Amino acid sequence: MKAFQQNLKQLEAADTQVLGVSMDSPFANKAFADQIGVTFPLLSDWGGDVTRQYGIYVDKYKAARRINFLIGKDGKILEEQIDRDAIDPKKIVDACERRKLSR
C-alpha cells in the first residue's frame, strides 16, 4: 500500500482513484492507514463477499490474495498484477500514464 501512496500524485494526475481492499475491519484498516501514512481509502470487505466475487479468496489464509486490478472508466479490467508482482505498482502507474498520453 505504501508503494501506491508514493505514486499517488501520478495516479491522481492520470484520473485514477486508488482503493485498498482487505477483509480487516474498517477500524483496523484506518489504524493501518494511519500507521503507514496512506491517505486513500482502505475498504473493509468484512466477511469476504467481494473478495470471493473477484475469485481471489484463499481458503488456507482465510484472506484475499495480493492482487491489483486496474479498472477503466468503462468498468472493464485493464491490467492485473498477481501475488508478488502486485507489490510494485509500476506496471499500473505506467498503464495509467500511457492512457493519459493517448487521450
Added chain:
Amino acid sequence: MKRNCVSTMLGVWLLTAAMVCPQVHAQGDKAQANKPEPVPLKLNVGDVAPDFKLHYFDGSDLKEVSLSQYRGKSNVVLAFYIFAFTGG
C-alpha cells in the same frame, strides 16, 4: 593393443554419456514444469469488474464506496491485500 582398448572404453563412455545426458536434462525440465504455477484469476483483462459497495472509516464516520460511482469519471486501482499491518 592397450591403447586400442582405452579408446574403445572412451568411446563407450562418451556414447553412454550422450545417451544419459539428454535424459538428465529432460528430467530437469520436467522438474521445472512441475513448479507450482500461480493459480490463474477468475477475472481477466477485458472483463467487467463486478460492482460492490464497501465501507471505510475516515476517522469519524463510516463512508460507503461503490465501484460504479467512478464509472465514466476515473480509473480505479483495486489493491487487494492480505492483512492490515503487513508489508506489501
